[in-house]
Amino acid sequence: MTRRLHIMPEAAPELAAGLREQGAELVGADEQPEGVIVTGMFKKLNLTEVLEANPQVRWVQLPSAGIELYSEILQRFPDLTWTSAKGAYAKPVGEHALALTLAALRGLKTRALATSWGTEGGISLNGLRCVVVGGGGVAAEIVRLYKAFDTHVTVVRRTSEPVEHADVTVAFEGLDQALQGAHVVALAAAATPTTRHLLNAERLALLADGAVVANVGRGSLVDQAALAQALSSGALRGAGLDVTEPEPLPETDPLWGLENCLITPHTADTTEMVVPLLRERILANHRRFSAGEPMLGLVDPAQGY
Incomplete structure (x- = not known):
């Protein structure tokens, strides 16, 4: 089944190609996405606005393992399926x-x-x-x-x-x-x-x-x-x-x-290291989302991780 996904801020070519190979349709925030994939830093994005405008969204993939920056939005949308990169790095x-x-x-x-x-x-x-x-x-x-x-x-x-x-x-x-x-x-x-x-x-x-x-x-x-x-x-x-x-x-x-x-300046996982690992996590979770299988890095909004 084709899933409509919105990627924030944008999809790298390798990620976009991988998702399309899996049958995903990449759409804008105003085109009724079912899932939102965040690949950029939270403070630079309007994730709250996107979710408010799209009540049909069921899944949000976050880019980081630690998600304390997202605590407020997690509490606002606790019924969504939230996944993080925990374990990926x-x-x-x-x-x-x-x-x-x-x-x-x-x-x-x-x-x-x-x-x-x-x-x-x-x-x-x-x-x-x-x-x-x-x-x-x-x-x-x-x-x-x-x-x-x-x-x-x-x-x-x-x-x-x-x-x-x-x-x-x-x-x-x-x-x-x-x-x-x-x-x-x-x-x-x-x-x-x-x-x-x-x-x-x-x-x-x-x-x-x-x-x-x-x-x-x-x-x-x-x-x-x-x-x-x-x-x-x-x-x-x-x-x-x-x-x-x-x-x-x-x-x-x-x-x-x-x-x-x-x-060291929070460089245990540099961008060069993270990008392929995050791509792997996103592709794995899209496969699971499409198949209705348990997803990786599930977040418990109540626990905050």
Whole structure:
């Protein structure tokens, strides 16, 4: 069955060709679309207006894994089928989380800034006790990569449903116990009111002396003032952050001045990496939409992810 789809802001040639091969008809916002596919950033688009003018729309595909920017519109149109890119970018983001972890453990920012030979330093990831916070595709990929280093990995997620390769999986109620004495914490959870500053001063104090933190989830997951204090005092060996609060992080923020804090500008998944992965997700979901099958990356408007 032909499905009428509207793409915002426009379809790249490869995506348009793929959808047409699947039998889709690409139409304008005023041509009664059944589905809306967002490939651009939300703040530049008039998605609310399009949905208000098209009550026949049944499916909306969002371009990102984190969807906190869409929370208001999700609440306005809770009966639509919303899908996101969660899990689609797991491999590059998981890879980046591993890179940030190793950089923090090995003190690579200090060595990158060095102008002389210096002294030895750093520790190995092998044999360490790790905690991964989050239950989606990125968290699962981080677990898979960490396990290649003979680590013990505990996953903390919304439910205690086991995550493949993890040694232990617990619900969020078990976070404090999981963090006690942990050497590595990787954050890959969604930004919700309940996850804001989940890694605060009290929980940072639970970690082993010289632990490291890697955040590829959202900046709001970490109390950055508490993190800066723990890094400055030496309680933490290091941190690697691909996400901060706010973004961009102001040049005056104290985290920039710490040699044991490596910050990358939300580039765990660059445009070059994302475009083919998002195209793959959109095509898979269009096939499922047309066939009436369960879709990938389903969003729960009530939960916000």
